[in-house]
Amino acid sequence: AMTTAIRPEVRIAERAGFCYGVRLAIDKAKHARDEGKEVTTLGQLVHNPGIKADLSDRGIKTADLADQVEGGTLVIRAHGVPAGELEQVRGKPELEVIDATCTWVVQSQKAAAELAAAGYTVCIIGHEDHPEVKGVRSYAGDKHVVVDDMDRSTWERVPHTKKIGVLSQSTILPYKLEEFAAFCLRRCHDLRVVNTVCPVTLTRQADSVVLAGEVEAMIVVGGKNSSNTKELAVKCADVCPATIHVADADELEAEHRDWLSGKASIGITGGTSTPEVDLEEVRDRIYALVG
Numbered sequence: 286a287m288t289t290a291i292r293p294e295v296r297i298a299e300r301a302g303f304c305y306g307v308r309l310a311i312d313k314a315k316h317a318r319d320e321g322k323e324v325t326t327l328g329q330l331v332h333n334p335g336i337k338a339d340l341s342d343r344g345i346k347t348a349d350l351a352d353q354v355e356g357g358t359l360v361i362r363a364h365g366v367p368a369g370e371l372e373q374v375r376g377k378p379e380l381e382v383i384d385a386t387c388t389w390v391v392q393s394q395k396a397a398a399e400l401a402a403a404g405y406t407v408c409i410i411g412h413e414d415h416p417e418v419k420g421v422r423s424y425a426g427d428k429h430v431v432v433d434d435m436d437r438s439t440w441e442r443v444p445h446t447k448k449i450g451v452l453s454q455s456t457i458l459p460y461k462l463e464e465f466a467a468f469c470l471r472r473c474h475d476l477r478v479v480n481t482v483c484p485v486t487l488t489r490q491a492d493s494v495v496l497a498g499e500v501e502a503m504i505v506v507g508g509k510n511s512s513n514t515k516e517l518a519v520k521c522a523d524v525c526p527a528t529i530h531v532a533d534a535d536e537l538e539a540e541h542r543d544w545l546s547g548k549a550s551i552g553i554t555g556g557t558s559t560p561e562v563d564l565e566e567v568r569d570r571i572y573a574l575v576g
C-alpha cells in the first residue's frame with residue numbers, strides 16, 4: 286500500500302442497505318424479544334454475520350425446521366414459507382406466529398394461487414432452492430414448473446399448453462423475466478405475466494449500476510449465498526469490469542489488498558441482506574489500507 290500515493294475517492298451507492306422487507310422482519314423479531322418473549326426465527330432472517338450475531342446476543346434463536354419449535358414466538362422471515370408449513374405452525378396451540386413475509390412476496394403467493402385457480406400453468410423463473418420460490422410454488426397448483434434464470438436448458442420444462450401464467454422470484458433481473466415471458470409466449474395461446482420483480486431490487490440495481498459506470502472499481506458486499514448480491518455483482522461487472530464480490534471488510538483485506546492500490550475511485554454497494562454499516566465498514570477499511 287505504501288507504493289502508491291493515491292488516496293481513492295470512495296462512494297457508496299445511494300439506495301443500498303437493507304430492503305424494508307428484511308428490516309421489518311428484523312424489527313418485528315427484536316420488538317417481540319424486547320417484550321420479553323421467547324423468540325425463534327424460522328431460518329436466518331438475513332445472511333449477514335454481524336446481524337446474526339446481534340440477534341443471537343439478544344437471545345433470539347433460529348430454527349431450521351418448524352418441527353423444532355413448539356412454544357414461544359416464531360417469526361416467519363421476509364422470504365415467506367410454503368403454505369403447508371405456515372398452516373403447520375399456526376396449528377400449534379402453544380406457539381405465537383409473527384408472519385413477517387414481505388408484502389411483495391405475499392403478492393407473488395396470491396398471484397400464483399389466482400393463476401392456478403384460473404387454469405393457468407404457473408411458470409416461475411428463479412432459483413429452485415431459494416426459500417422464496419419454495420414458498421411461492423406451494424401456492425401454484427399441481428401443474429406448475431420452476432425454471433432457473435441462469436440455466437436456459439431448464440426452460441424446456443415449460444409445457445406447450447393453452448394457458449401459461451408467468452411469475453418471477455422477486456430478486457431476479459428484469460430482463461430475464463422479459464426473455465422468459467417471450468419464450469413462454471411461443472408455447473401457449475393465452476399468456477399472463479405478473480411482474481413480481483421487487484421494486485426495491487430495481488432501484489438498488491439502478492443506483493449501483495449508475496455508480497459502477499462512474500468509478501474505476503466496484504465492490505459488491507454481501508453473503509456468497511445471497512442470490513441477489515451475486516446478480517448485482519454481475520450487473521455491475523457489465524459496466525465496470527473491475528468489480529469484485531466480498532462478504533465483508535475482512536475478506537476485502539485478506540484477499541484483495543493489492544487489488545485496491547492504485548485505484549483512483551471505488552464504488553461500494555450491497556445486496557438486500559447487506560446492512561448499511563457493512564458498506565461503511567468496507568469504506569473505512571479501504572481508507573485504512575490505502576488512504
Ligand code: SF4
Pocket residue numbers: 304305306307363364387388389390455456483484485486557
Ligand atoms: S427484496 Fe423486495 S421482496 Fe424481497 S424482502 Fe426485500 S422488499 Fe421484500
